[in-house]
Amino acid sequence: MKDTYKRVLVKISGEALAGSNGHGLDYETLKRISVSLKKVYELGVEIGIVVGGGNFWRGRQHESMDRTTADHIGMLATTMNALALADAIQEQGVPTRVMTAIEMRSIAEPYIRGRAVRHFEKNRIIVFGAGTGNPFFSTDTAAALRAAEIEADVIMKATNVDGVYDKDPHKFPDAVKYDELTYLDVINRQLGVMDYAAISLCMENKIPILVFNLNDPDNIFRAVTGEKIGTTVKE
Numbered sequence: 001m002k003d004t005y006k007r008v009l010v011k012i013s014g015e016a017l018a019g020s021n022g023h024g025l026d027y028e029t030l031k032r033i034s035v036s037l038k039k040v041y042e043l044g045v046e047i048g049i050v051v052g053g054g055n056f057w058r059g060r061q062h063e064s065m066d067r068t069t070a071d072h073i074g075m076l077a078t079t080m081n082a083l084a085l086a087d088a089i090q091e092q093g094v095p096t097r098v099m100t101a102i103e104m105r106s107i108a109e110p111y112i113r114g115r116a117v118r119h120f121e122k123n124r125i126i127v128f129g130a131g132t133g134n135p136f137f138s139t140d141t142a143a144a145l146r147a148a149e150i151e152a153d154v155i156m157k158a159t160n161v162d163g164v165y166d167k168d169p170h171k172f173p174d175a176v177k178y179d180e181l182t183y184l185d186v187i188n189r190q191l192g193v194m195d196y197a198a199i200s201l202c203m204e205n206k207i208p209i210l211v212f213n214l215n216d217p218d219n220i221f222r223a224v225t226g227e228k229i230g231t232t233v234k235e
Helices: 027-041 067-091 113-121 139-150 183-188 196-205 219-224
Strands: 007-012 046-051 096-100 125-129 154-159 180-182 209-213 231-234
Touching: 007 027, 007 139, 027 046, 027 067, 027 219, 046 067, 046 113, 046 139, 067 096, 067 125, 096 113, 113 125, 113 139, 139 154, 139 196, 154 219, 180 183, 183 196, 183 231, 209 219
Parallel strands: 007 046, 007 154, 046 125, 096 125, 154 209, 180 231
Antiparallel strands: 209 231
C-alpha cells in the first residue's frame, strides 16, 4: 500500500449521486459510494467530503433570477445531498457528521474548523454541506477551502470521466488524456478541472488534486492505496 495520505478531501458532484437517473438521488449509487468510503476509512485514512448540488439545482434556473438567491438554493441542494450521503455512510457502521457553512442547527452542525479537526481525531467522517456559505463561489472552491483548512493531503475530485483531457472525451473521440499537469497548465490551457478560484487556492497551499472517474466507486479506494488512476494536478 502507498502510505501517503493521512487525511483526504473527496469532492463528489451532485450528478454522481443521481446515478443513471440524471436527477435526484439514486440509493444504490449512494450505497456503492459509502461501501467504498468505508474501505478507505478502515485503512485509517481521515475523510472529509464536499458534495455538489447539481442533481437538484444548477445555477440560475431562469435568467431573471437573482444570482445570490440562486446560489443560496444551490447551497440547500448540497445540504440535502450531504444528509443523504452521511446517512448512507452511517448505514455501513461508520460514524459520520454533517457540517454546514450556513447554520442549520436542527439538522446539522455549523462548520467550525476546530470542531471538524476534533471529529477527525475521534475517527469520524465529515460531510461538508452548503458550499462556502457565500454566493458566487462554487463547490469546487468550497472543496479547496475546506482542504486547506483541514490540511488535507490531497483533493480527490470524483467526476464522470477518468481524468483530465485536452477536450471533452464524450464529444471528441480523439481527445487526449493527461496523466499529470501543473496548476498553471490547467489555468493556461483552460482545462476546466476546477474554477480559477479553486485552482488558485490549491496552488497557493500546495494541495494536489486527483481527478478520476466515480462510475466505479472503488476508484476512491484504488486512489488512496496508490493505484495509478486519473489525472494528478500539482506543482
